[in-house]
Amino acid sequence: MVIATGAVTNLFGNSEIEKHAFGLKTVGEFLDLRNHIFTDFEKALQTVNYDDRQALIDIVIVGGGPTGVEMAGALAEMRKYIIPKDYRELNHQEVDIYLIQGGGNLLQGMDDSLGDAFVEYLRKMDVKVLLNARVDQIPEDHVVTADGQKIVAGKVVWTVGVTCEIAEGFEREKFYGRGNRLRVNAFNQLTEDNFIFALGDAAMMESENMQYGHPQVTQPAIQQAKNLARNLRKSQGD
Ligand SMILES: Cc1cc2nc3c(=O)[nH]c(=O)nc-3n(C[C@H](O)[C@H](O)[C@H](O)COP(=O)(O)OP(=O)(O)OC[C@H]3O[C@@H](n4cnc5c(N)ncnc54)[C@H](O)[C@@H]3O)c2cc1C
Structure with a gap:
């Protein structure tokens, strides 16, 4: 018998994560996230209230490993190249992308200079990179960090690791x-x-x-x- 069952998203036994965040392990999870992003952009076009619109369009990624970094870069490119073409009525600069990392640098376990370079690169792409910020609560439409910061976003992507x-x-x-x-x-x-x-x-x-x-x-x-x-x-x- 050969066991090759791979890994699954590590939810650390936290039911809030399972309920309110998107994992990025299976194709189904990716498609689910993509559908939510575009459905929420459609809704945002008809949402006049600024705060309600932010909750629809802002995206928080938790975890600054390879998956989180790649995701943040891809979403920043989407904001720059896709939204102005496909969602012309939406102000693409209103779309905030957060990358929240518990440790002091991105891509931990790799050379520090690589993490530094990606912090700089992503910030240039206008991704809000938060270091030393541990997310410990994910209620329905926002995240709360251990130091009490509240960030409103309807979509939270959980890339903190696998088990x-x-x-x-x-x-x-x-x-x-x-x-x-x-x-x-x-x-x-x-x-x-x-x-x-x-x-x-x-x-x-x-x-x-x-x-x-x-x-x-x-x-x-x-x-x-x-x-x-x-x-x-x-x-x-x-
Ligand atoms: C978002 C993301 C990005 C990645 N990017 C890269 C990358 O750029 N480069 C890279 O080298 N690696 C990358 N990886 C890692 C890479 O995908 C894995 O290391 C690799 O797929 C491991 O292969 P595996 O065969 O061990 O497991 P998997 O590919 O996970 O395959 C395991 C399979 O077993 C099935 N399974 C599980 N339990 C059971 C069961 N009880 N009965 C039957 N079937 C079961 C699962 O559904 C799955 O299809 C990435 C992973 C993720 C999540």
């Missing part, structure tokens, strides 16, 4: 490591005495260089899958 689902029958203490990833040996095997394997985002192959396993990106998943297929064939004597 893995615990599979029934595998004890947490014995089989799982950081991020609920299944601990595997160099052969992607859960334990040496069975034929259960895990790979990709769901697996944590600890090594000297990678204390917490490989990064949860595509290449480790593809390479582990190919390597495991080769090993399984070899174990059958091929």
